[in-house]
Each structure stands twice: as structure tokens, then as C-alpha cells.
Amino acid sequence: MAVIGTDVYLGAYYSDTVDVVDTVAPGRPRVSTIAVGPAPVLTPARRGELAWHDASYCMQQWQSCASCHPDLRSDGLNRDLMNDGMGNPKSAKSMIYAEEVKPAMWRGVRPDSYYAIRMGFQYILFSVPNEEICKDIEAAFQELKPINSPYLVNGQLSEAAKRGKAIFDSEAIGCYKCHPAATYYSDGKLHNVNTVGQLDKSDENPDTGEDKYNGRFVTPQLTEVWRTSPYLHDGRYVNMRDVFLDGKHGNNVGKVDGLTEKQVDDLVEYVLSL
Numbered sequence: 001m002a003v004i005g006t007d008v009y010l011g012a013y014y015s016d017t018v019d020v021v022d023t024v025a026p027g028r029p030r031v032s033t034i035a036v037g038p039a040p041v042l043t044p045a046r047r048g049e050l051a052w053h054d055a056s057y058c059m060q061q062w063q064s065c066a067s068c069h070p071d072l073r074s075d076g077l078n079r080d081l082m083n084d085g086m087g088n089p090k091s092a093k094s095m096i097y098a099e100e101v102k103p104a105m106w107r108g109v110r111p112d113s114y115y116a117i118r119m120g121f122q123y124i125l126f127s128v129p130n131e132e133i134c135k136d137i138e139a140a141f142q143e144l145k146p147i148n149s150p151y152l153v154n155g156q157l158s159e160a161a162k163r164g165k166a167i168f169d170s171e172a173i174g175c176y177k178c179h180p181a182a183t184y185y186s187d188g189k190l191h192n193v194n195t196v197g198q199l200d201k202s203d204e205n206p207d208t209g210e211d212k213y214n215g216r217f218v219t220p221q222l223t224e225v226w227r228t229s230p231y232l233h234d235g236r237y238v239n240m241r242d243v244f245l246d247g248k249h250g251n252n253v254g255k256v257d258g259l260t261e262k263q264v265d266d267l268v269e270y271v272l273s274l
């Protein structure tokens with residue numbers, strides 16, 4: 001944005017124009033546009049992205065999908081959504097490979113992310129989902145590409161990350177069993193990895209005290225996990241190291257508590273390189 005005299009110039013991404021707002025025009029501010037190039041083609045994916053950022057689809061127009069999922073990713077905050085009952089806040093998820101990993105949501109309460117798009121309009125924006133817009137958002141998911149991790153060195157795994165990969169793929173630790181690389185680092189299954197915590201209290205059966213989902217969460221995909229701290233469904237760990245050092249995550253399958261701190265650092269370096 002630039003202000004020159006009483007005019008404000010704004011770069012407009014979706015229309016590929018510079019919008020000029022005359023702030024002293026009588027009545028409403030007057031807006032004119034300067035085309036920067038040929039009018040861009042609004043492909044379905046681009047229309048989907050536009051809708052993603054558009055709060056006018058929300059009742060009372062105060063939030064959009066991007067409010068919690070900036071850049072179609074996660075803002076890293078916990079929200080108590082209606083999809084799985086109240087009183088159990090969850091960390092916002094990224095849309096990277098969301099269409100590939102099923103079921104959707106941490107607890108797997110939606111069959112897939114396409115269904116979750118419709119439910120997002122209904123239960124978060126409190127509006128009637130428009131099928132065409134939902135289809136455009138599906139296209140935006142399909143075209144969403146992960147960006148390279150800053151932990152890579154010249155686009156390659158660092159030496160530490162290579163050692164970490166060997167641990168990840170080893171029989172003894174076995175991260176790959178639930179997070180197989182071939183399917184976006186998720187087996188698409190629900191597992192109890194001993195992560196039910198304080199914030200999941202409302203999921204307890206009041207009679208038995210047991211978690212009504214049997215303590216299970218869907219294995220999350222791991223691409224771009226370097227940019228989605230804090231970790232686990234309730235965002236309890238800010239640092240990836242703590243997922244393994246404190247949380248001993250993976251211990252029910254491999255001997256994670258037998259890893260030295262240096263091995264954990266290598267494993268973390270690998271995971272953050274994905």
C-alpha cells in the first residue's frame with residue numbers, strides 16, 4: 001500500500017490490478033483500478049482461494065476460513081469447534097495434503113476434507129455451504145503445493161537429517177509404520193498414542209471416565225510440519241524435541257525412550273525437513 005497525497009494505492013492480488021482509493025471524494029471513497037497486465041483467468045483453484053479469504057460468506061461477515069487457516073495453513077491456535085462436541089479445543093490444521101489423508105480432523109470425525117469444507121461453512125461460518133464455492137475450494141486444495149523446508153541444505157537433507165531419516169525408517173523405532181512416506185506420512189488410521197490430555201476432558205464418558213474415542217487420533221501427515229508448531233492435537237508442545245523427549249511419542253511401537261538426546265535431535269532435524 002502506498003499513500004500519495006490524498007490517494008491510497010493498493011496492490012490487488014486476485015484482480016491483478018492496482019486499486020486507487022480517492023479518500024477525499026465526496027460521499028463514499030471512490031475507487032478506480034489500473035490493470036497491471038491482461039485480466040487474470042480466475043481458475044477454479046484461484047476462485048477457491050478467493051472464497052477462502054472472503055468473510056462475506058460468514059454470518060455477520062466477521063471471519064473467513066483464512067482467519068484460522070492463513071495461506072491455507074494453520075495459525076497454530078487452539079479452537080473449540082462444534083464438529084466434535086464442545087469443551088475440547090484443537091489446534092488448527094494445515095490444508096497441505098488434506099484431500100489425501102482420510103478421515104479428516106484430529107479425531108477423524110469427518111470422512112474426508114471435502115466434507116469438512118461444507119461443515120466449515122455450516123458450523124464455523126454459520127452459513128449455508130454453496131456447492132460451487134465448495135468445489136472451487138476443493139480445487140484450491142488439489143493445487144496447494146508445499147514449500148521446501150528451511151531445514152534443507154541446498155534442497156537436500158542435511159547430514160543430521162539423513163541420520164534422523166535412518167532412525168525414522170528403522171525397524172527398532174518404526175515411525176514409518178504409522179507415517180509412511182508413500183502416503184503423505186500418514187497411514188490414515190486412528191491410533192491411541194497416549195496423548196489424551198487435560199483439554200480432552202469433555203470427551204470422557206462420565207460414568208466410566210474413559211475417552212469416548214478410545215484415546216485415538218488420526219495419524220497426521222508431516223509435510224511442512226516445520227511451520228505448524230505447536231504440536232499434537234492440542235498444541236501442547238511448542239518445540240518438536242519435546243514431542244519425543246517429554247512426550248515419548250512413538251514409544252508404543254518403537255523404543256523411543258531408548259534414543260540418546262543426539263539421536264532425538266537428528267530425528268527432529270529430519271521431521272522438520274519434510
Ligand code: HEC
Nearest residue numbers: 065068079090091092093098104105106113116117120121
Ligand atoms: C475459528 C477457526 C477456524 C475457522 C474460521 C475455520 N477453521 Fe478449519 N479447522 C480449524 C481447527 C481448529 C481445525 C482442527 C479441528 C479438529 O481437528 O477437530 C480445522 C480443521 C479443518 C479441516 C480438516 C483438515 C484435515 O486434514 O483434517 C478442514 C478441511 C478445514 N478446517 C476447512 C475449513 C474451511 C473450508 C473453513 C471455512 C469455511 C474453515 N476450515 C474455517 C479452525 C478453523
Ligand code: HEC
Nearest residue numbers: 174175178191193195217218219220231232233249250253
Ligand atoms: C502408532 C502410530 C504412530 C507411530 C508409531 C508414530 N506416530 Fe507420530 N503420530 C501419530 C498420531 C496418531 C499422532 C497425533 C497424536 C495427537 O495429536 O495427539 C502423531 C503425531 C505426530 C507428530 C505431530 C504432528 C503435528 O502436526 O502436530 C509428529 C511430528 C510425529 N507424529 C512424528 C512421529 C515420529 C518421528 C515417530 C517415530 C518416533 C512417530 N511419529 C511415530 C501416530 C504415530
